[in-house]
Amino acid sequence: VIALPAGAPAELAKSFAPDLRIHLLDVQLGNGSNFFWSDFEGAFLSRLTGAVEQYKPWIKQPPTIKRTRSLSADGGSFELQNLTGNTIERDLAKLLRDHEAEGAYVVYRRWLVPLDVCYFEFHGFITEQSVEEE
Amino acid sequence: MSEQNILNPSQTSLLNPDWGYTEGLPEMRSIFQARSGNLFTRQNSGLGRTYDLEWHGRDLATKHALQQWDEQYRNDFFTFADWERGRYFSGRFAAPLTFSPRGNQTYDVKGQFVELPGAAMYAYAADWTRDAIFLEERNGFGEDLVKLLTPGNWTFLGSQPFAHGGKEYFSAVTNETAEWIYFGYGCSVWCLKGANSGIMGISVIRLRDGVYVYGETNFDAYSASDVASAPIAIIANLVLDLYRVKLRVTGTKNGSSSGFVLDADAIQVMR
Numbered sequence: 001v002i003a004l005p006a007g008a009p010a011e012l013a014k015s016f017a018p019d020l021r022i023h024l025l026d027v028q029l030g031n032g033s034n035f036f037w038s039d040f041e042g043a044f045l046s047r048l049t050g051a052v053e054q055y056k057p058w059i060k061q062p063p064t065i066k067r068t069r070s071l072s073a074d075g076g077s078f079e080l081q082n083l084t085g086n087t088i089e090r091d092l093a094k095l096l097r098d099h100e101a102e103g104a105y106v107v108y109r110r111w112l113v114p115l116d117v118c119y120f121e122f123h124g125f126i127t128e129q130s131v132e133e134e
Numbered sequence: 135m136s137e138q139n140i141l142n143p144s145q146t147s148l149l150n151p152d153w154g155y156t157e158g159l160p161e162m163r164s165i166f167q168a169r170s171g172n173l174f175t176r177q178n179s180g181l182g183r184t185y186d187l188e189w190h191g192r193d194l195a196t197k198h199a200l201q202q203w204d205e206q207y208r209n210d211f212f213t214f215a216d217w218e219r220g221r222y223f224s225g226r227f228a229a230p231l232t233f234s235p236r237g238n239q240t241y242d243v244k245g246q247f248v249e250l251p252g253a254a255m256y257a258y259a260a261d262w263t264r265d266a267i268f269l270e271e272r273n274g275f276g277e278d279l280v281k282l283l284t285p286g287n288w289t290f291l292g293s294q295p296f297a298h299g300g301k302e303y304f305s306a307v308t309n310e311t312a313e314w315i316y317f318g319y320g321c322s323v324w325c326l327k328g329a330n331s332g333i334m335g336i337s338v339i340r341l342r343d344g345v346y347v348y349g350e351t352n353f354d355a356y357s358a359s360d361v362a363s364a365p366i367a368i369i370a371n372l373v374l375d376l377y378r379v380k381l382r383v384t385g386t387k388n389g390s391s392s393g394f395v396l397d398a399d400a401i402q403v404m405r
Contacts, residue, residue, distance in 0.1 A: 014277045014278075015172050015173060015174050015175070015275060015277065016173075016174075016175055016273055016275055016277055017175075017176060017177075017277065017279075018177050018269070018279055018314075018315060018316075019176060019177065019315075020176075020177055020178065020315070020376075021176060021178070040179075041342045041343075042341050042342055042343070042344070043341075043342075043343055043344025052344060054343060054344075113315060113341070114281045114313065114315045114378075115281060
């Protein structure tokens with residue numbers, strides 16, 4: 001059972017809410033560097049640092065989480081943009097080349113903006129990352 | 135200073151598009167309605183308006199001017215003047231313009247102009263009567279449009295003739311806040327004034343980076359006799375974006391006031 005934070009059930013049940021439901025990813029690589037990505041640019045409270053962080057609007061495809069309720073691991077996959085950067089190398093390709101991303105710690109959250117609360121949270125580790133041209 | 139570059143700087147400019155263009159804001163909400171029952175909507179994005187433009191039968195010089203303009207601002211933005219609405223919009227062509235020769239050295243040109251949120255403006259919209267909309271504390275369905283820090287510390291008044299729309303929330307608990315999220319340009323905060331009203335702190339925060347585009351400023355809502363809701367603060371001249379307007383009970387008041395009440399009534403948003 002997921003316990004929703006105060007105010008969230010009422011907010012989620014509204015028919016005509018002006019709210020924004022967005023996806024947030026907090027990623028911590030093995031070397032301790034943190035990255036904050038969203039499908040919606042903004043400054044939100046981070047789960048990893050506990051402080052307000054600037055989330056880069058890089059998420060193309062938010063995670064689709066599959067939960068198995070068995071000994072199989074729950075998981076999902078997400079896509080980030082690989083367009084920004086210079087003409088020689090892209091930001092994301094560089095990031096994955098320069099740092100070891102395998103096994104990086106990821107916190108995925110769904111976030112309600114006006115209320116500034118998280119109503120779904122999923123922790124995991126990155127594996128099988130790949131880089132393709134946009 | 136890209137906003138100083140206006141594609142069609144006058145009503146007689148040769149680069150004005152032909153009549154019959156279409157303009158409007160894209161749908162920014164997710165909408166769902168089952169075969170029967172409630173309609174559900176959620177705002178899910180913040181995008182600028184689009185103009186589908188056509189220039190028919192233009193001479194070679196005009197075609198070249200448009201082509202050059204398009205290339206010049208491919209990695210930049212410029213200002214498009216909507217002379218019908220008397221407004222300026224900052225943006226770019228969504229994709230390269232297309233050119234079709236139609237003989238006798240004349241060309242048909244087509245393209246789409248898209249407004250870009252966050253881009254500086256050549257001139258801000260100023261017609262609050264025509265272009266602005268109201269966001270009340272609640273919609274007609276009884277759902278809160280305002281976010282209250284501690285709902286228990288606020289009282290909803292379903293009938294307050296001095297409030298905009300006849301309804302409002304009020305609180306006198308220090309540091310309680312009421313917030314609206316809106317997509318648009320500037321905004322104005324409306325509230326009524328009364329003998330027990332305190333001093334409220336108003337701030338505006340840009341959602342994309344959390345920057346206070348309007349630092350908290352105090353406004354005294356005290357009046358010896360009740361005054362109907364009117365703009366107490368006008369925060370104009372903000373570029374198109376998503377913003378959070380915050381009203382805070384400061385716990386201070388005018389010496390003559392009998393209370394610290396803050397009325398969260400409505401905001402008016404320039405669209």
